[in-house]
Amino acid sequence: xxxxxxxxxxxxxxxxxxxxxxxxxxxxxxxxxxxxxxxxxxxxxxxxxxxxxxxxxxxxxxxxxxxxxxxxxxxxxxxxxxxxxxxxxxxxxxxxxxxxxxxxxxxxxxxxxxxxxxxxxxxxxxxxxxxxxxxxxxxxxxxxxxxxxxxxxxxxxxxxxxxxxxxxxxxxxxxxxxxxxxxxxxxxxxxxxxxxxxxxxxxxxxxxxxxxxxxxxxxxxxxxxxxxxxxxxxxxxxxxxxxxxxxxxxxxxxxxxxxxxxxxxxxxxxxxxxxxxxxxxxxxxxxxxxxxxxxxxxxxxxxxxxxxxxxxxxxxxxx
Numbered sequence: 001x002x003x004x005x006x007x008x009x010x011x012x013x014x015x016x017x018x019x020x021x022x023x024x025x026x027x028x029x030x031x032x033x034x035x036x037x038x039x040x041x042x043x044x045x046x047x048x049x050x051x052x053x054x055x056x057x058x059x060x061x062x063x064x065x066x067x068x069x070x071x072x073x074x075x076x077x078x079x080x081x082x083x084x085x086x087x088x089x090x091x092x093x094x095x096x097x098x099x100x101x102x103x104x105x106x107x108x109x110x111x112x113x114x115x116x117x118x119x120x121x122x123x124x125x126x127x128x129x130x131x132x133x134x135x136x137x138x139x140x141x142x143x144x145x146x147x148x149x150x151x152x153x154x155x156x157x158x159x160x161x162x163x164x165x166x167x168x169x170x171x172x173x174x175x176x177x178x179x180x181x182x183x184x185x186x187x188x189x190x191x192x193x194x195x196x197x198x199x200x201x202x203x204x205x206x207x208x209x210x211x212x213x214x215x216x217x218x219x220x221x222x223x224x225x226x227x228x229x230x231x232x233x234x235x236x237x238x239x240x241x242x243x244x245x246x247x248x249x250x251x252x253x254x255x256x257x258x259x260x261x262x263x264x265x266x267x268x269x270x271x272x273x274x275x276x277x278x279x280x281x282x283x284x285x286x287x288x289x290x291x292x293x294x295x296x297x298x299x300x301x302x303x304x305x306x307x308x309x310x311x312x313x314x315x316x317x318x319x
Contacts, residue, residue: 002230006034007075012035012036012078017076021046024076031049034053034070036079039054057099057100058100060103064107064110076230077100077101079096081093083144083185084187084275087278101153104118108160117168120153122214124142124150125140125147126147127139132284134287142281150172153241154170156241157169161240169230174247174286180313203267205271206268206269206271210252212276213254214284217246217301218247224299229297232295243294248302248306249284259311
């Protein structure tokens with residue numbers, strides 16, 4: 001395990017950030033993880049000893065203050081506007097995602113941060129990609145503003161590494177499914193919403209059309225991959241901010257069929273919206289062989305084991 005002294009997490013109360021923060025607390029100690037977000041209060045699940053600071057990543061002075069006060073030496077930068085919300089207001093998406101990234105880069109260089117994680121996404125792909133097993137080195141022509149910011153983030157990570165020797169790392173996340181945190185406005189959010197609606201109402205109307213297969217991943221594997229990459233020896237790495245990452249793929253009717261194994265009277269119908277066009281520009285599956293070779297990545301969950309675990313956990317909470 002890498003010997004980080006103090007870790008800063010931005011977007012630490014979001015879908016990925018909240019579970020990542022909890023896992024980092026377990027691994028590195030509650031007192032060594034500084035959680036930030038734009039929300040006023042931290043949820044009870046974190047307990048009274050967690051360190052939480054309200055932070056807008058657009059506020060460089062506040063970011064700088066936190067880094068200096070806690071002597072931060074690693075940053076997990078999760079704060080971002082996601083694809084669905086980003087298409088509703090693309091200028092806001094660019095402003096938050098890009099200026100937020102640049103603030104993190106600037107602070108990391110100025111204060112000699114040991115290592116920085118800035119995630120990318122399958123939204124970096126778009127026009128001209130192979131739909132199956134999209135390779136590590138593939139054309140990047142995104143069709144959403146969120147995707148544009150992810151491509152820019154990848155290129156900036158590489159630039160900052162070569163120009164400033166900043167150890168910046170990132171993963172092209174597929175759609176992430178969580179039993180704990182609600183999604184935050186992404187195109188693949190249906191894959192979480194469908195479980196809640198199946199348990200509560202036994203019916204779901206999908207905004208992604210039948211037959212639209214997308215790469216997905218269960219949150220425990222997402223957290224595992226993120227920490228594995230950040231703990232990997234830099235000499236093992238052949239990429240910087242753009243590692244392909246994969247677990248399994250499915251279309252809405254396929255996840256519905258898995259859910260019906262546990263909730264036989266569950267029904268799904270379809271009413272595609274603007275997110276359908278975004279989904280159609282993304283691959284159906286991803287080749288993550290470089291991540292597997294460089295730092296030993298492999299997922300623990302497939303669609304069947306993920307579905308079983310999701311339903312078991314959510315059924316205990318949803319009445």
